[in-house]
Amino acid sequence: MRVIGLAGWSGAGKTTLMARLIPELGRRGVAVSTIKHAHHRFDVDTPGKDSWVHREAGARQVLVASELRWALMTELRGAPEPGLRELLGQLSPVDLVVVEGFKRDRHPKIEIHRAANGKPWLHPEDPAIRAIASDVSPPSALPWAPLDEIATIADLVLRHAAGLEDW
Template sequence: MKVVGFAGPSGVGKTTLLEGVIAALRAAGCSVSVIKHTHKRFDIDQPGKDSWRHRQAGAGEVLLASSHRLALLREHPMDHEPQIGELIAEMRPVDWLLVEGFKHAALPKVEIWRAALGQEPLYPADAHVVAIATDTPDALPTPPGALPLLDLNSPRAVAEFLLAQGERFNYAGDTHG
């Protein structure tokens, strides 16, 4: 399985880029899954539904299953930020596992950077950044050196980069972050 992260600040366009990359990888015949990090509390369950009631009663895990979909709701007894290696281990093997967020994980990652956001880039200090997807390469505050520059507005080009560099994304095991 090949694993690659996509990192950048909120609002930079990670999800939009990934939508296109997923479509391009699927068009190339690849199976694709995604792990998405969120800093916000979230709940996919609905108050009053059976699964919500099971969790409210104290169930630590509730698995929802149908002929089309499966969702596992797992409660943490205390705040617990899962490590990326734990989450990857939960996933079924696919050709490509795309990780949105987890910017500090020791995964090879594509940094998404926009000058308009005024954020400092990760790539000067993060050796795991393998490419920069940007819409303003001339505005990068630090020369990217040998890092490839990818067109943020061309998900197909990003997918082609991933496919061409595939071996470097082979997942070897637990990764921190």
């Protein structure tokens, strides 16, 4: 299983890019899973549903299954947030895991940058950034693709993804 991250400031277009990148990788025969970091309190459950009631009652894990999908929710209940490596260990094996967020971790990343955000570049301060996708030319010699060239970004993703043992 290989890993690549999409890292950038909020509003740079990471999620929009992810929605276009996953189908492109799928057309190339690459099985993809994703991990998304959230910086705020979030919920994937619906208040009032049985699984929500179980979780609110104090269950540490709630697994919901149907003929179409299953989902496992884990409440930390004061335990420390798990690291990226630990979270990767929770996934079933696939060809590629694309990580959105976790920009401070050491896994290989592609920086997503949008000039209109007015935010600074993450590279060169982050040596794990291997390439850049942006709406302007970057101030470095790293491989670069325009944000709207999904096939070129997919090439960068596949070229720079690495196995867990490599970072």
